[in-house]
Amino acid sequence: MQRERSTAGLVTALERVVGASQLKVGNDIPDVALRDWSDELGGTPLALVTPRHTDAVAAVMRLCHGYDTPVVPQGGRSGLAGGAVPSEGAVLLSLAGLDRIEEIDVASGLMVVGAGCILQRIQEAALDAGLSFPLDLGARGSCQIGGNIATNAGGNRVIRYGMTRELVLGLEVVLADGTILPMMNRMPKNNAALDLKHLFIGSEGTLGVITRAVLKLHPGVGGANAALVAVADFEAAAGLLRHAQRELSCRVTAFELMWNDYYRAVLAETGQRAPVAPDHALYALIEMQGAxxxxxxxGFEAMLETAFEAELVIDAAVAQSQREVEAFWSLRDGVAEILSRRAPTINFDVSLPLARIGECVDEIRAALEAAFPALQLIFFGHAGDSNIHLVAGPITDVDPTGHGIEKTVYEIIRTYGGSVSAEHGIGLHKKPWLAYSRSESELAMLRHLKRSLDPKGILNPGKVL
Amino acid sequence: MQRERSTAGLVTALERVVGASQLKVGNDIPDVALRDWSDELGGTPLALVTPRHTDAVAAVMRLCHGYDTPVVPQGGRSGLAGGAVPSEGAVLLSLAGLDRIEEIDVASGLMVVGAGCILQRIQEAALDAGLSFPLDLGARGSCQIGGNIATNAGGNRVIRYGMTRELVLGLEVVLADGTILPMMNRMPKNNAALDLKHLFIGSEGTLGVITRAVLKLHPGVGGANAALVAVADFEAAAGLLRHAQRELSCRVTAFELMWNDYYRAVLAETGQRAPVAPDHALYALIEMQGAxxxxxxxGFEAMLETAFEAELVIDAAVAQSQREVEAFWSLRDGVAEILSRRAPTINFDVSLPLARIGECVDEIRAALEAAFPALQLIFFGHAGDSNIHLVAGPITDVDPTGHGIEKTVYEIIRTYGGSVSAEHGIGLHKKPWLAYSRSESELAMLRHLKRSLDPKGILNPGKVL
Structure with a gap:
């Protein structure tokens, strides 16, 4: 009774703060607010609020803090780790209303945006200004920049432009108690005390709510050169990457590796023509964007020629047009077709010390083949960034819960000092495995920080830790 | 008496931990341990310890924590902000004994080092392995990597390779109570929960003692192209930078700006030949390193030609050899001669939103000329990174304490949303001005973190905050 009265009081107060049109409760909360792109199931939320400015976000946080009510920040809900699914009784705090592109400063190479701006809109606004915002991932049409920052999103061109972290100059964050923490730095260099924004980049909404950001823009890009090459083994692939980075002064914008199982699967599923014969151990898509x-x-072809001479490359197809560059990319993007054909699958997103990726993949493959002989596997990934993806499935008749497959893979990742999440984050989905990649002292420090910044534990509770 | 007994007990215990040869007390503490490259004066330390491994650092911290005794971590003591000068009664904790290059992993592009490794030794070890560690600054022969990381050092090539932060993959840190926090990540991508190392990068020894690091290496560099160009005003300089970055796909490794006052002063003081006539408003040294x-x-010359056509450049000298590249750099490095000739000077290290550097420099110059007509000024800096240096002096008969000059400059920096420290940090020297560049909420969060991680306040007390 007490709880009900208190709940009703909070809802009334929230309505006063955000306005009736920006508040939904009970069955009025749309289904899309209850899940993300993972298959994690959350609890039943109390309300969904969509404030339109930072002060309203702060007021929402102050209220929920006062009522000891959990808050789950939500961006575009395209996360793959369940970081944005509702906690039981939580207020869902959508940032979609903070969707202003406030400023583009071409001379300084930066953009000021609200957290709710869709990534693709930011990319297009940068292009319109003759610049580029190089963060790019499959969910570009629906993911919000606040979510990208909260999860330190990766994507296709990390090797050249870094993770989202490297593209953020400044942030504005609302803390658990409603305090607004402005850190809207506009300079690439600023050593006036600790750079606090890193407390929130990659914190998955557990330490603060990101409301605005200053983003770093890069020069516009006129096109790309690309090649699809076959290599004998991972050692040759790593040698080719070093060679390309040296010869091209680190202008490589993508180095996507595909093992033979992936290459054959994508050709079969998509019906595409094979640019290079499908009987080699490994394939690399190398791209160099430029003015x-x-x-x-x-220069790009000279790099490939010397790679041939050094016997780093067995065979290669060089794109002769931007259309062919796109055709090579469609081999990499074709993973979507494989995923839907083989569903249900388990999709791994791991990273490894680069030098040991080859042997680790071999060990994982052997272990899975021994334990689950009928399981289909494909290995691929942003190998230039140390990031490997593995799709295992369909798992239906093999290991329906997937836990046995996960345990097999993560046990091996642990022995290599790898990470159970290169780019997707921990959320709910990878909580059981976090200790495989972080020491007990690190976990203790994470818990200490959480208690210190959110003593009531209301911010995205149960996620990450 | 209690205090004396307790002090003697601590010294005895420290000796047991580090060994008699690694402990100095009283007059045996060498003078060099009492100061850094700033003119900040510290207190009288209790002891200087130089442990040889992480466990000994942890034992020192446990002891000092138990005895409530302050600890001042020291690297190469080349800081310019007084961050490493002794606190009264403190134990000076030199990291010089942790000087092992533990591993170079060429295939992964990384190096594992102790915090006490001298920067130049790391650069040379990377070169010997066919790679490069691109952090570079004047103190390279004496500064230690632990200090570089603790201050997030900048330097000459930040525009291409980032601050020290961008070159650190992993860290090992000893906390105030002696807990060892291992975060020795080897992957460019690792989103397994918050990236804790950013709590310590740039914390100036106030939150933990850095003991080891995993450093990111870049491909080796074969040489450089460079030009010294004259431009009409800052707007043209900023336009030239954008043009160069676009045309060269961001391969610019340095964009050093020199205002006319600097250019004339360095020619006069060093007697060097002027590559371009000294009657232009601004000069830029543009460098592009490559394989x-x-x-x-x-490609470099084509970029300059189109810059001429676009009227971004008035005059230019292009280096025809590596010797000429070095000659251009000696104009920039000649600041050392100006500093010694004009001593005592005040040396500013500020950053500004790039678009507004020109007007801000004009405003600072006008304000200083009005208030201190006899004061000599030179403006220059890593303008491509938003970082400007100003040397004002000699100040002897103008403003002997320098406080009036500092106040004039920092008041203007504040109105532009700039930073009072782009790269040197806060230490003791800039504490009075920190609030000019950080909001009250940010300062409150910094204090909160300090209390949370070092509740007894023993780590580098009185620095930064």
Whole structure:
């Protein structure tokens, strides 16, 4: 009774703060607010609020803090780890209302945005200004920049532009008690005390709610050179990457590796023509974006020629047009078709010390084949960043819960000092495995920080830790 | 008496932990341990210990924590903000004994080092392995990597390789109570929960003692192309930078700006030949390192030609050899001669939103000329990174304490949303001005973190906050 009265009081107060049109309760909360792109199931939320400015976010946090009520921040809900699914009785705090592109400062190479801006809109606004915002991932049309920052999103071109962290100059965050913490730095260099924004980048909404950001823009890009090459083994692939980075002064914008199982699967599922014969151990898609792709082609081809001479490459197809660059990428993006054909699958997102990726993949494959002979596997990933993806499935008749497969893989990742999450984050889905990649002292420090910044534990409770 | 007994007990216990040869007390503490490259004066330390491994550092911290005794971590003591000068009664904790290069992993592009390794030794070890560690600054021959990380050092090539932060993959830190916090990540991508190392990078020894690090290495560099160009005003300089970054796909490794006052002063003080006539408003040194400087020259020159056509550049000298590249750099490095000739000076290290650097410099110059007509000024800096240096002096007969000059400059920096420290940190020297660049909420969060991680306040007390 006490709880009900208190709940009703909170809802009334929230309505006063955000306005009736920006509040939903009970069955009015749309289904899409109850899940993300993972299959994690959350609890039943109390309400969904969609404030339109930072002060309203702060007021929502103050109220929920006063009522000891959990808050789950939500961006575009395209996360793969369950970081944004509702906690039982929580207020869902959608940032979709903070969707202003406030400023583009071409001369400083930066953009000021609200956390609710869709990534693709930011990319397009940068392009319109003659610049680029290089963060890019499959969910670009629905993910919000606040969520990208809260999860330190990776994507296709991390090797050249870094993770989301490297693209954030400044942040504004609302803390658990409603305090607004402005850190809207606009400079690449600022050593006036500790850089506090890193407390929130990658914290998955557990330490604060990101409301605004200053983003770093890069020069616009005119096109790309790309090649699809076959290599004999991982050692050759790693040697090719070093060679390319040295010869091209680190202009490589993608180095996507595909093991033979992936390459054959994507050709079969998508019906695409094979640019290079499908009987090699490994394939790499190497891309170099630049201001003028035609002028940069000779240098790119010279790099490939010396790679042939050094026996790093067995076979190669070089894109002769931007259309062919896209065709190579469609081999990499074709993973979507494989995923839907083989569902239900388990999709791993791990990282490993680069030098040991080859042997680790071999060990994982052997262990899974021994334990689950009928399981289909494909290995691929952003190998240039140390990030490997593995899709295992369908798991239906093999290991329906997937836990046996997960345990097999993560036990091996642990022995290599790898990470159970290279880019997707921990959320709910990877909580059981976090201790495989972080020491007990690190976990203790994470818990200590959480208690210190959110003593009531209301911010995205149960996620990550 | 209690205090004396307790002090003697601590010294005895420290000796047991580090060994008699690694402990100095009283007059045996060498003078060099009492100061850094700033003119900040510290207190009288209790002892200087130089442990040889992490466990001994942890034991020292446990002891000092138990005795409530302050600890001042010391690297190469080349800081310019007084961050490493002794606190009264403190134990000076030198990391010089942790000087092992433990591992170079060429295939993964990383190096594992002790915090006490001298930067230049790390650079040379990377070169010997065919790679490069691109952090570079004047103190390279004496500064230690632990200090570089603790201060998030900048330097000459931040525009291309980032601050020290961007070059650190993993860290090992000893906390105030002696807990060892291992975070020796080897992967560029690791989103398994919050990335805790950022709590310590740039914390200036106030939150933990850095003992080891995993460093990111870059491909080796074969040479550089460089030009010294004259431009009409800051707007043209900023336009030239954007043009160069676009045309060269962000391969610019330095964009050093020199205002006319600097250019004339360095020519006069060093007697060097002027590559470009000294009657222009601004000069930029543009450098592009790469695998093969000769092969890359046509692209570099084409960039300059289109800059001329776009009227971004008035005059230019292009280096025809590596010797000429070095000659251009000696104009920039000649600041050392100006500093010694004009001593005592005040040396500012500020950053500003890039677009507004020109007007802000004009405003600072006008304000200083009005208030201190006899004061000599030179403006220069890593403008591509938003970082400007100003040397004002000699100040002897103008403003002997320098406080008036500092106040004039920092008041203007504040109105532009700039930073009072782009790269040198806060230490003791800039404490009075920290609030000019950080909001009250940020300062409150910094204090909160300090209390949370070092409740007894023993780690580098009185620094930064």
């Amino acid at each position: 003028n792709a035609d002028a940069e082609r000779p | 093969n400087a000769d092969a890359e020259r046509p």
